[in-house]
Amino acid sequence: MRRHVNGLCLFILLLLLVGCTTPESESVSPPISSNNLETLPSVEEWMESAVARDTSTKPIVLGFSQLGRESAWRLANSTSIRTAAAESGISLVIKNAEQSQTKQFEAVRSFIRQKVDVIAIAPVVESGWDSILQEAKDAGIPVIIVDRSVDVQDTSLFVTTIGSDFYEEGVKAGKYIQDRMRNHPGTIRIAELQGTSGSTPSIQRGEGFRSIFDTRTDIIFSQSAPADFTEANGKQVMKGFLQVPEEERPQVLFAHNDEMAFGAIQAIEEAGLKPGEDIIIVSVDGSRKALEILASGKINAVVECNPLLGPQLMQATKEIIAGRTLPKRMVPPEDIFTQESAKREMYNRRF
Numbered sequence: 001m002r003r004h005v006n007g008l009c010l011f012i013l014l015l016l017l018v019g020c021t022t023p024e025s026e027s028v029s030p031p032i033s034s035n036n037l038e039t040l041p042s043v044e045e046w047m048e049s050a051v052a053r054d055t056s057t058k059p060i061v062l063g064f065s066q067l068g069r070e071s072a073w074r075l076a077n078s079t080s081i082r083t084a085a086a087e088s089g090i091s092l093v094i095k096n097a098e099q100s101q102t103k104q105f106e107a108v109r110s111f112i113r114q115k116v117d118v119i120a121i122a123p124v125v126e127s128g129w130d131s132i133l134q135e136a137k138d139a140g141i142p143v144i145i146v147d148r149s150v151d152v153q154d155t156s157l158f159v160t161t162i163g164s165d166f167y168e169e170g171v172k173a174g175k176y177i178q179d180r181m182r183n184h185p186g187t188i189r190i191a192e193l194q195g196t197s198g199s200t201p202s203i204q205r206g207e208g209f210r211s212i213f214d215t216r217t218d219i220i221f222s223q224s225a226p227a228d229f230t231e232a233n234g235k236q237v238m239k240g241f242l243q244v245p246e247e248e249r250p251q252v253l254f255a256h257n258d259e260m261a262f263g264a265i266q267a268i269e270e271a272g273l274k275p276g277e278d279i280i281i282v283s284v285d286g287s288r289k290a291l292e293i294l295a296s297g298k299i300n301a302v303v304e305c306n307p308l309l310g311p312q313l314m315q316a317t318k319e320i321i322a323g324r325t326l327p328k329r330m331v332p333p334e335d336i337f338t339q340e341s342a343k344r345e346m347y348n349r350r351f
């Protein structure tokens, strides 16, 4: 009987522990392992591991506002952050804003209410962050900016930014086109599929790319429009770009990410043209699918943008809690893939 009562108490305790996760959280990674409800340990195992844990060291709680799920890059970024949190014993509360800055503000406020130790934000757009970051600062919670940047007056509102050099990515794409088209006679018309308006990668990739052609009067940016980093919009916008007489059609396409290039390829083929030949295509990210298409010749070059920022984010979180000073900006090394290197690298890609 006593055994049964003990078992019942343990079961109730387990239910309470499981029920402790806040209902508004998209997900919470428990600090001791990456278990989910399907793989929860038995009550006895749970209690054993709870006893074995050093209860004097409270796990660090990191609230992360992810901006959306628009691309393979984004999904790989979320997975990298979840995995790294589970591996480094950090309790992660992750909320997905589905491209809405307002939802990101709500997420940050809920992290403040939950009194998390550190807040990380992948900001959908650059502007408008001053007040919400001030709220986090007033609550004494350090903020790490991940992937994209924020454009704020007071840079003490965040500790560090971990993410790519998007301007340099644009420069790499521009240099590739400059080289590729060096023997092309006459005017060169370039079309550009931009990412989300107001987002750092869209602004900076565009600026870096154009900087290569500043002094070139033979280069015309004939068409340029946002397609929100998605395949569907990339296809639709590219369809529009192709509704012009042949002599006005672009000879080059710079797509600010892989997904928009995939959509554009469909539009180009549906118009009876050959992607990679009739229109030279450069994209950014470097997913496995993009490298396969690059190797097949329908894309001509892909600039790498690294989404696997989880380990760096967890390291930075721990350093902040340990009271160490971090550099204001941390940039992962990145490359450019050509058709030759894609054939070698495509099987090694992790997203």
Ligand code: AHR
Pocket (backbone or CB within 6 Å): 070, 071, 072, 073, 074, 147, 148, 201, 229, 256, 257, 258, 284, 285, 305
């Ligand atoms: O901010 C990084 C960009 O966002 C990636 O290039 C793109 O694919 C993503 O959606």
